[in-house]
Amino acid sequence: MSVIGQIFPFAATTGAITVRVAPHYLPEQSDPDRGYHVWSYHVRVENAGAAAVRLMARRWLITDGEGRIEEVVGDGVVGVQPLIAPGGAYDYVSGCPLGTASGRMEGRYVMMAEDGSRFHVAIPAFPLDLPGRRPPVH
16 A cells, blocks of 8 residues: 555545545544544545646535434635646645544535536545444445
8 A cells, every 4th residue: 555545545536636535533622421523534635637626616425323414515625715736736634523423424526627617526435433443434
């Protein structure tokens, strides 16, 4: 496994765009006795294409350990709509609270090409699980 694969264990490629994700449980922000669990996730969006692309919007599906699904839709990521140069990458970190000790996230980005056309890019499914507890991603 490559170093990138070790840092970002979950990846999906759509055309020339690869999205990599590394989730981490945050015990210092969680309160398990009250059913409150928090994860951070580091995302890297890589552009292997010959032209720049702009990340315009996101759509997340967040499933908790009891199967409840929350949809999160919005412009850009962490308040920006980054332009990703050819051969470049954009990294950001965000977070997700859950009322259960496990769950999963997956989704897609809407990207815009230099010609103004829009296309969807898959965000890989990844688990939100307590350290040492890793059920399979459904």
